[in-house]
Amino acid sequence: MSYISYRHVDKAFGPQVICRDFNLDIEKGERVCIIGPSGVGKTVTIKMLIGLIDPDAGEIYFDGQNLCALRRDEDFLPVRKRIAMVFQGAALFDSMTVFDNVAYGLRKFNLPEGELQDKVEEKLSWVGLKEAIDKMPEELSGGMKKRVGLARAIATDPEVVLYDEPTAGLDPINTVRIVDLILALQERLKSTAIVVTHDIPSVIRMSTQVAFLYQGQIRALGPIRELMEHSDPFVRGFLTADPSLTDILV
Numbered sequence: 001m002s003y004i005s006y007r008h009v010d011k012a013f014g015p016q017v018i019c020r021d022f023n024l025d026i027e028k029g030e031r032v033c034i035i036g037p038s039g040v041g042k043t044v045t046i047k048m049l050i051g052l053i054d055p056d057a058g059e060i061y062f063d064g065q066n067l068c069a070l071r072r073d074e075d076f077l078p079v080r081k082r083i084a085m086v087f088q089g090a091a092l093f094d095s096m097t098v099f100d101n102v103a104y105g106l107r108k109f110n111l112p113e114g115e116l117q118d119k120v121e122e123k124l125s126w127v128g129l130k131e132a133i134d135k136m137p138e139e140l141s142g143g144m145k146k147r148v149g150l151a152r153a154i155a156t157d158p159e160v161v162l163y164d165e166p167t168a169g170l171d172p173i174n175t176v177r178i179v180d181l182i183l184a185l186q187e188r189l190k191s192t193a194i195v196v197t198h199d200i201p202s203v204i205r206m207s208t209q210v211a212f213l214y215q216g217q218i219r220a221l222g223p224i225r226e227l228m229e230h231s232d233p234f235v236r237g238f239l240t241a242d243p244s245l246t247d248i249l250v
């Protein structure tokens with residue numbers, strides 16, 4: 001069985017179908033970019049992996065364990081240590097220092113204070129912000145805030161990191177910086193990355209696999225170069241931003 005495996009997952013909000021017999025397999029160490037039109041369910045799909053949204057039917061396996069069998073929040077705690085998510089916007093707590101922001105997720109795991117301090121410093125050095133440890137978020141640039149958000153997410157040394165539009169709102173140079181940081185962090189952690197992004201240059205730079213989500217299912221899966229030449233003009237059109245090939249309704 002694959003490291004991460006969505007099996008026949010259904011999810012709807014009232015009449016709005018998000019996933020219908022959704023299947024996706026991800027192997028350890030991959031960097032999978034999930035792409036697709038806005039509102040198609042990319043965020044919902046990754047949130048199901050950390051138990052923030054429950055599927056209506058089907059199974060989601062992580063390292064041999066069926067996550068859908070975990071019902072209570074406490075049961076999910078060990079999984080949340082192993083799978084981290086960088087939320088869209090990656091908002092920091094404005095009233096907390098950078099240190100406390102990064103320490104936040106770790107505190108649930110009751111580490112000794114010395115170990116907590118070491119972990120926070122290590123993660124901040126990984127994102128190149130050790131000197132900002134006592135700063136408040138308002139003193140940081142947008143790119144720096146995103147880097148603190150990454151440090152916070154990886155504080156527990158997760159095996160899988162989920163990134164929800166990690167470069168949204170950044171200029172092209174800071175976008176490349178964040179993508180390179182995602183690659184560097186993955187190398188250090190020996191982790192698996194799932195990245196929701198609209199930015200095709202970022203997909204080209206970082207993905208080992210691309211999953212194109214549309215109408216409740218993965219419509220295409222493969223390396224970016226293959227998807228750009230996909231037989232389905234809809235997939236090709238989306239990736240090459242050619243509206244004449246797609247019929248996405250906006």
Ligand SMILES: Nc1ncnc2c1ncn2[C@@H]1O[C@H](COP(=O)(O)OP(=O)(O)O)[C@@H](O)[C@H]1O
Nearest residue numbers: 013016018036037038039040041042043044045
């Ligand atoms: N908790 C929720 N309750 C109701 N509807 C939701 C919830 N979360 C997401 N949705 C809806 O599901 C659809 C897909 O959302 P989302 O996964 O955020 O799309 P995207 O592909 O842009 O990330 C949207 O129409 C959104 O409004």
Ligand SMILES: [Mg+2]
Nearest residue numbers: 042043088164
């Ligand atoms: Mg989203």
